[in-house]
Amino acid sequence: MAMMRLRREDPRVVGSFRLHRRLGAGGMGVVYLGSDRRGQRVALKVIRPDLAEDQEFRSRFAREVSAARRIRGGCTARLVAADLEADRPWFATQYVPGPSLHAKVNESGPLPAAQVASIGAALAEGLVAVHEAGVVHRDLKPSNILLSPKGPRIIDFGIAWATGASTLTHVGTAVGSPGFLSPEQVRGAAVTPATDVFALGATLAYAATADSPFGQGSSEVMLYRVVHEEPHLAGVHAALAPLIRACLVKAPEDRPSTLQLSLRLKEIAAREARGLPDGGAEGSVSTGGARAHGGAGRTAPGQRQGQSRRPQEYAQQRTQREDVRGMERESPTGGRGSAPRASAPRASAPRAPREGHQEGARTGSQRPAARRTPAPRTGAGASRGGGRPGGPSPAARRRRLLRQRLIVFVIVTLLVALGIAAAQGCQGPSHGLGDVPARVSSAAAVTPQGP
Structure with a gap:
């Protein structure tokens, strides 16, 4: 605020305030920059001498002081002091720089x-x-x-x-x-x-x-x-x-x-x-509707819209992969039902290079059967954790299913063979003792059976 030096006719002290500069003049009086004994700065308004004798202006000045006292909040300058009975009425408010x-x-x-x-x-x-x-x-x-x-x-x-x-x-x-x-x-x-x-x-x-x-x-x-x-x-x-x-x-x-x-x-x-x-930004401030009412031409809302869609796509792809794995666990030998779902992520997920998967398949096929069992899980986890949102390709999943079925077939065959051998072992002593003499001589085999 522009300040002017005090004029010769300006007072130097009003009430308990010392005046330093002129801040301005209006229709009712002059406003000064003053300070009290504690150094608090105030804007002090003094009514003009020619209006001090006018009761109408005195009443108006009293109204201004009354209005300043009634208002609360930081929108106006706070009233500090006033004297409405002085020869030249005045009031002081907090100085606003x-x-x-x-x-x-x-x-x-x-x-x-x-x-x-x-x-x-x-x-x-x-x-x-x-x-x-x-x-x-x-x-x-x-x-x-x-x-x-x-x-x-x-x-x-x-x-x-x-x-x-x-x-x-x-x-x-x-x-x-x-x-x-x-x-x-x-x-x-x-x-x-x-x-x-x-x-x-x-x-x-x-x-x-x-x-x-x-x-x-x-x-x-x-x-x-x-x-x-x-x-x-x-x-x-x-x-x-x-x-x-x-x-x-x-x-x-x-x-x-x-x-x-x-x-x-x-x-x-x-x-x-x-x-x-x-x-469309009016709705974004009041109701958040700018995203729905056209973010065309606005960079920031468009970016937020793309960022909000991406997690939903990833969640949908993860759900599809969980469905495929659930079907594999329920029917390890029936691969026909899983084919349509396995092909679903193909359109939304980026395709992995075929060479890497074929290399992994050849490497896994050269391992022994005992170490080959955890290979599909490790390979699948590695391919899913490699930063590709779509997971392994359908060809890799088919090879993994074939390996799992082969392992299950081998294990079942071994279990059946062991079960047959165990059953024969339980019945073998009676038949085995009779067969050994039969191989030595036919006469010895006939002799015990005569009576």
């Missing part, structure tokens, strides 16, 4: 859409707290918004209107800044929270274009345009123009609420910060 929105735009030009939306969301959220306290600011404009490191702050509640208070302006008299006044203020009608919504829309239009939405001109011309003409929003970003236009509707009841503005501006700020278009 940072330029005004007017000075920022005047120095740097129009702000980016993301920054405008972010500032607007914070201001709308601050106005929610102001209106919940029963206060209407009535003079919201770029010069009354300070851009502090912790966010924008609303200042200068000099003409604020509180619920239950009588108006201090005469019918048909507009108090405020032309170009940011609402139509009902120009007509002298009752003010409502929608009055601040209109001023917020004009303020955001100024931040986006560095100009009032009703152009430039004398106060009479500006007030006429506010009441009878539509705002010019040609330079406003496409994502912000519809919302700002809704704020600048002539009828107060047709304007959005401050809560709706805060939520919508937060969505726009988040989308613009990520560089997303205005089309």
Whole structure:
């Protein structure tokens, strides 16, 4: 914030505060930078000498202090001290470092859409707290918004209107800044929270274009345009123009609420910060529907969509391989039923080189039968763990089945042979003793059987 040296007519001490610099001057008085004995810096506003004798301005100044005391939250500068009975009434608020929105735009030009939306969301959220306290600011404009490191702050509640208070302006008299006044203020009608919504829309239009939405001109011309003409929003970003236009509707009841503005501006700020278009990203912020409503042309959602499909494909392939292995365990000798399922992963899984599998088959076939038994499991596990999502090829699975059936056949044959030998061994002694003499002489074989 630009500071000026104190003038000769400026006081040096007000209350318990020492004044150091001028921060600015308004219609009601001068704002100074001061500090207390502890070194706390404050913005101290002193009413002008020519207005100090006017009871209407004293009442208005008292209203500003009362409004500042009622508002809670970080949207405004905290009230520190006040003296409404002094010869020149004053009050001090917490000093907010940072330029005004007017000075920022005047120095740097129009702000980016993301920054405008972010500032607007914070201001709308601050106005929610102001209106919940029963206060209407009535003079919201770029010069009354300070851009502090912790966010924008609303200042200068000099003409604020509180619920239950009588108006201090005469019918048909507009108090405020032309170009940011609402139509009902120009007509002298009752003010409502929608009055601040209109001023917020004009303020955001100024931040986006560095100009009032009703152009430039004398106060009479500006007030006429506010009441009878539509705002010019040609330079406003496409994502912000519809919302700002809704704020600048002539009828107060047709304007959005401050809560709706805060939520919508937060969505726009988040989308613009990520560089997303205005089309389908609205659903991604509110309902997460951007992925379903077309990620075409957007790199980040497309990547997330591909990443979400890949685990599902892998899971489906693993399920198919488990089905094949289950059929192999249930019917080790019936290979016809497993053929259709074994061929299912062929379309979705990448095919492994044939040479490697044939080499593994030849190497496994040269091993002894005793060591050949675990070979299919090891080979299958190695091929599945080699980083290929599709697993072994159908030819490798058929060779593995043939080896398993051969092993089962050999084992069953050996078991049958051993069983026959065991059975013959149990019956052999009686027949064997009779057969040995038969081979020696036929006479000895006939002799024992005679009686």
